[in-house]
Amino acid sequence: MDSSLYVFVEDLRGEGMDKVLDRVSGYGAKGVTIAAAYHRARDVTPHGASRVTLRRDGVHFPPPEDIFAGLRLIPPVQEGADERPLAELRRACTERGLKMHAWTVFLHNTTLGLAFPDVTVQNCFGDRGSPADLCPAHPDVRAYAVALGRAAARQGVDSVVAEALHFGTFGHGYHHERCFVALGPMDAFLFGLCFCDQCMRRATDLGVNAEVAREECARIVGGVLDGDPPAQGEVTRAALTAYAGPEVVAYARARSETVTSLVAEVSEAVSAEGARLTFMDATGACKGYADGLPPAGLAAHDAWQLGVDLVALGDIVPSFAVLAYARDAARVADDVAAYQRSVGKDRELRAVLRPGSPDTDSEDRLAAKVRAARAAGAEAVDFYAYGLAPFDVLGRIPGALA
Template identity: 75%
Template sequence: MDSSLRVHVEDVRGEGRAAVLDRIAGYGVAGVTVAAAGERSRDITPHGPARVTLRADGVHFTPPADLFAGLRLTPPVQAGAAEEPLAALRADTARRGLRLHGWAVFLRNATLGLAAPDVTVRSCFGDRGAPADLCPSHPDVRSYAAALGRAVARQGVDSVVAEALHFGAFGGPCGFGGSGRGHGPGRGHVPLGPMDAFLFGLCFCDFCMRRATDLGVNAEAAREECARIVGGVLGGDPPAQGEVTRAALTAYAGPEAVAYARARSEAVTSLVSEVSAAVAAEGSRLVFLDGTGAVKGHDDGLPAPGLAAHDAWQLGVDLVALGDLVPSLGAFGYARDAVRVADDVGAYRRSAGEERELRVVLRPGPPDTDSADRLAAKVRAARAAGADAVDFHAYGLVPYPILDRVTAALAG
């Protein structure tokens, strides 16, 4: 089974490239997935020279001038990018027989969103309160994403692993009540239910509304209904209970709101197609990573019953359509239970079809994994359910003894 360990450039720089790569090679993985285009975060790094690492939005290379010339949005450049850390990693991984994949966070970028608020999502109330969430429907964002995909591919990586190349989740990982990402932790003392939060997170910018209208949806009616329902909860009405499903949402918010939510998949599907073509033009290939599993299991590894593949539509992801457009799909297996990992992987496999590569991201330590045996069980479950590859998150975030679990899990 193919496998890779995720790493951040800051961690490689801090501990030394040779030491990090030698240790990674010893785990038995086939490759390294480096954060070529990262996002701001505040991470505990247990074996780094800094035990808390502050990461910034942006790329770890100099953006090619020909790709971003004339574009309104250009990626922030990380400190030390002029030293070409990705080129050095490419050379050193090749010498060790390791593949190198470029992990890129596309549409979560608070630096860009704060500088140009109009490219971020707009709520049913007209607020631009999520500066890290760039809207997939906005033309400037779409041009930026295609150029970023091509720029990462040009670094000579075997694949471009695209994270956040879809709509975000309101109050998802490290959002309201979380910590560390985007514009910092949010404070929300109104008990929104899952359906209320979903409606609050829908984007009603001009471009999203126009796309929905072109697909036959009454976008203004959907916006008004979302504002009425969420506004009522913000005013003291009891929040809706239960998981977000199409049937439950139809009963709660009406058919236009559901139709509007489903129409978002057109923007995501067409954008992913454009980015995939851009990456292929540079001789690499796109791995589209659906973030639904991370949203569901991020905090405690106990995702709600709905399988991630079945809930992907909530982020505007149409897995069946994407299965025909991209060579590789990725999913997060953020669950404690190996059976749940298998169920999620199986659902992705059925949605994507048998011909597409399917990669699964696992966490070798808390909150998902409490032992080497549990990690090995999840690797076996993922493989049996149809996963072609397992990636582990992430080198700098967990102690060495937890990373050592990877060796036995892959050997098994």
């Protein structure tokens, strides 16, 4: 079975490329999914060159001039990119018979958002309050995403794993965020909807009264900010219709056209460079990242909240990464099976599991989740992430794969 380990360029630099790849092979993985374009983060790295690693926005390769020429948005470049670590990794993977996938973060980029605030999402009050989230409806963002996909594919990879190639959420629009107002899940969802000119125009073209939707969001969220009790319960279309009205739900659903058309353009660009796109929907992380205890709604059923229409994407994208961040093997199986029903049985599904905290406390539990993912239709099981997990946790992978 195909399996890959998510790896950071900093892991290769800190421990040595040969040493890391020898470990990857020893774990039974058939490839590495390297963070080719990443975002700001502060990570505890238990076996890294430093025990805390600060990551920055940007690419780990020189942006090809012919691809980004004339574009307003150009990706920041990571320190050391001129040493071409991805080209070196490509050679090393080829020698070992390992596949190489480019883990590419597309529209979550604080550096670009702060430099060009007009391309970020705009909430119902007119605030550009989420500088990390570039709006997928903005023409400059769309051109940037297509160029980034093409550039990542050109690094000689087997696939481009697309993270954040959709709308973001209100709760992850910046870093070191504070909110002392008790927003319910539906209030936070409404607060995170983008009402920039491009989004409003696209929704209007689809027959939605975008201005009514914006006004309703501002009225509801404004009321909660002024002291009204927040809405309780998970975000569903039925609950949202009752809470905010049909025009708001229609506006939210209209966002899927924006995402679907953009993903189609990026997938075509990636294919033109000889690779293929693996679409990573962040819904599984939104639900289970913090504790491995996702609420009842399955990720595939709630992906619409990020503008993701899995049924439509199933006609466009050859491969999907399912973020199965759950402690329970049955939940992993349910999430994978729901994705397969949505995208179709002829699409590749890659279940992404965390071998350690907070999802997994033993090799037996990890093995149970690997079996569950396979039985539910996953063709591959990948593991997140090499540099973030202690060696004893990574040591669970060989037995789980076996």
